Amino acid sequence: MITVKYTFSGIVQGIGFRPTALRLANELGIGGEVKNSGGNVSIVASAKKEALDKFIQCLTAIFEIEKYDECAVGEHDFDKFTIVHSTNDNEIPFITPDIATCEECEIELKDKNNRRFRHPFISCVNCGPRYTIINSLPYDRERITMGKFPLCGECEAEYTEPKNRRCHAQTIACKNCGPTINISIDTAVSILRAGKPLAIKDIGGYHIAGICTSKTADEIRKIKGREKKPFAVMFRDIDEIGEYCLVSENEKSLLKSKARPIVLLKKKKDFAEEVCGESDYIGAFLPCNPIQIMILEKISPLIMTSANISGEAIIINDDEIKKFGIDVLSHDREILAPIDDSVVQINSGKVQLIRRARGYVPLAIKMSITAKKNILSLGGDLKSSFAICHGGYVIPSQYFGDLEDCDCFEAYRQGIKRFCDLHSFKPDIIVKDKHPLYYSSSLADGDNVIEIQHHLAHAYGVVAEHKIEGDALHFVFDGTGYGDDGAIWGGEVFLNQKRVEHLKYTKMTAGDEISKNADLALACYDDSNELVNKAREQSINTVNSSSMGRLFDAVCAALDLKHKNSYEGECAIALESAARKAKKPFYIEPSLDPSEIIAAVKAADAPKEEVALGFHMMLCDMILKIAQKYGVEQITLSGGCFVNRILLEGAVKRLEKHNFKVFTNEQVSCGDNGLCLGQAYLAAEILNKTEE
Incomplete structure (x- = not known):
């Protein structure tokens, strides 16, 4: 008989680790105790070595354990194995994301003979909210927003029964002891059937839901101030999604995953234009919590969009939602962190995160290097997110939106404080973007700042x-x-950290208007506007730019496809959509000179769809040509333009055909939502070299 203390790190809290350890210990005849310790789990176990080896083998097979330490301790005489009160070890923890309702809970939710039939907050150790309801660690009921709801006798019995799926499930509740909703599900469904928008309080904030008709969609657009950007649509099940979209096996797996993200799927059958606009895709997703499941069971599909004015932070406050003047389905479980739905797609055969949020945050990303100091990286101002870096791990936050909006900035600022408090994290170094006017940079002051x-x-x-x-x-x-150099970059090639190629600089008008007005971008390339020409000649409010995004806008305008971005990327999306309709590309000579490219586009004697495809293929050819010039085997492709499927697929196909190894973002967005990861990595590298 030996006694060993084990300390487990990883996703080990909020997922049933302790009750599973209890059940295994009872099966294997092991005595001892298990407890949450800070963000880790600590076990002291006493048994024969063979039993302990089997015990650890089972635990490491079941859970996502990053590492575990073990040490022999003095022999203990345990009568049995028990779950004991948690302690706090102040180690940097791995926190579990919010998890979609599991299959077993969904079956019980729909079972008339189950005592949790139609209970809006059914959950177990395998599912339910986690990150958004934690006040502090260790993860115990008194430290989450469920602590205000004392357990009834039946729930208490389940909570303490080792063989029960809800043993030590901190979100356990039933109709007799859990949170309550302010209106019935049937009432909510009646409101929706009448064509009225309905605000619904979900896991990470409020949604605005509505049936997929022109009238309802238009009303929701007026509420949000959202002119054309497509809405996400929630469907009852995979079969219903299949009626409207082409769904591959990989996409099906994403839709049904624990994260339940919005997945961009190719349209097969369309809704009214006011729902999904001119997009070739539908942002489809499945219900992720009991309230959504029950509503969608009765009325589906539904527009399901974040409850906010476009550009502002998602609403989590029960009073603030009233400003919209629409019906509300609310509840009395508090939300501590605003978090949007994640958005993903399959691009070039791999998962591509467009917005990293619910279901993925706050999962850690392991690096190949170990930071010698604690790092807080602030990301950027657009699609903002931050990250903390400790040792060999970076933990990115959720998406917060654009920080020029004061509510988004405040949510971002409060998010940093909560994130650091939850992770017992104190930064030694703060990393910011080099832009001198970024709002995020205002939070980086003092001597310990890296740009x-x-x-x-x-x-x-x-x-x-x-x-x-x-x-x-x-x-x-x-x-x-x-x-x-003070210019606005955007079409860049680096060999390691040295800038070796870029789109030729074009003197462009400064300010936000250039990103909204594709005709203005075009005029900067083709000298077609006298007023713009004079401003450029005299350098009045102008800046040198190598932006690839503005080149996409200009080509779109030159082809008379679209002339304004009412939301970010609208012109680029229209250009990609036109290109997808072409049977063959019009050839354009690869070039890094935007003026030459625009001239070729305007002079092309071919249908605009073929020219649009030709532009994409020209960029792919240019990427290959530059790769061959430098002869470096490893190639990375990043930045928001690579959300474009034609561009990424074309570039990867060419590069791999010539035996290059191609890498893209898969765990964070390739857009600005993912900046914080690279910032943290480079800062760690700088600090490590400084201390050598």
Whole structure:
């Protein structure tokens, strides 16, 4: 008989680790105790070595354990194995994301003979809210927003029964002891059937829901101030999604995953234009909590969009939602962190996160290097997110939106404080973007600040994800980022950290209007506007730019496809959509000179769809040509332009055909939502070199 103390790190709280350890110990005849300790789990176990080996083998097979330590301790005489009160060890924890309702709970939810039939807050150790309801660690009921709801006798019995699925499930509740909703599900469904918008309090904030008709969609657009951007649509089940969308096996797996993200799927059958606009895709997703499941069972599909004015933070406050003047389905379980639905797609055969939020946050990303100091990276101002870095791990936050909105900035600022408090994290170094006017940078003051160039952060986010070692050639295509020379960069190529190629500078008008007005971008390339020409000649409110995003806008305008971005990327999306309709591309000579490219586009004697495809193929050819010039085997592709499926698939296909190894972002967004990862990696690298 030996006694061993084990300490487990990883996703080990909020997922049934302790009750599973209790059940296994009872089966194997092991005495001892298990407890949450800070963000880890600690076990003291006493048994024969063979039993302990089997015990650890089972635990490591079941759970996502990053590491575990063990040490022999003095022999203990345990009568049995028990779950004991948690302690706090102040280690940096791994916190579980919010998890969609599991299959077993959904079956019980629909079972008339089950005591949790139609209970809006049914959950177990395998599912339910986690990150958004935690006040502090260790993860115990008194430290989450469920602590205000004392357990009834029946729930208490389940909570303490080792063989029960709800043993030590901190979100356990029933109709007799849990949270309550303010209106019935049937009433909510009646409101929706009448064509009225309904605000619904969900896991990470309020949604506005409505039936998929022109009238209802238009009303929701007026509420949100959202002109054309497509709405996400929630469906009852996979079969219903299949009626409207083409769904591959990989996409089906994403839709049914624990994260339940919005998945961009190719349209097969369309809704009214006011629902999904002109997009070739539907942002489809499945219900992720009991309230949604019960509503969608009765009325489906539904528009399901975040409850906020476009550009503002998602609403979590029960009073603030009243400003919209619509019906509300609310409840009395508090939400502590605003978090949107995640958005993903399959691009070039791999998962591509467009918005990393619910279901993925706060999962950690392991790097190939170990930071010698604690790092807080602030990301950027657009699609903002931050990250903390401790040791070999980076933990990115959720998406917060654009920080020029004061509510988004306040949510971001409060998010940093909560994130650091939850993770017992105190930064030694703060990392910011080089842009001198970023709102995020206002939170970085003092001597312990490192500036990281925007596009290098994009590139090294890929390096961090894939643990790339040795030389790599990085292509970073996006709309805007502050360059080392004060210019606005966006069409960049780096050999390791040295900028070696870029789109030729074009003198463009400064300010936000250039990102909204595609005709203005075009005029900067083709000299077609006298007023713009004079401003450029006299350098009045102008800046040198190598932006790839503005080039996409200009080509879209030159082809008379679309002339304004009413939401970010609208012109680029229209250009990609036109390209997808072409049977063959019009050939355009690869070039880094935007004026030459625009001239070729305007002079093309071919249908605009073929020219649009030709532009995409020209960029793919250019990427291959530059890769061959430098002869570096490892290639990374990052920046928001690579959300474009034609561009990414075409580039990857060409590069791999010529035996290049291609890497893209898979755990964070390739857009600005993923900047914080690359910032943290580069800062860790700088600090490690400084201390050598």
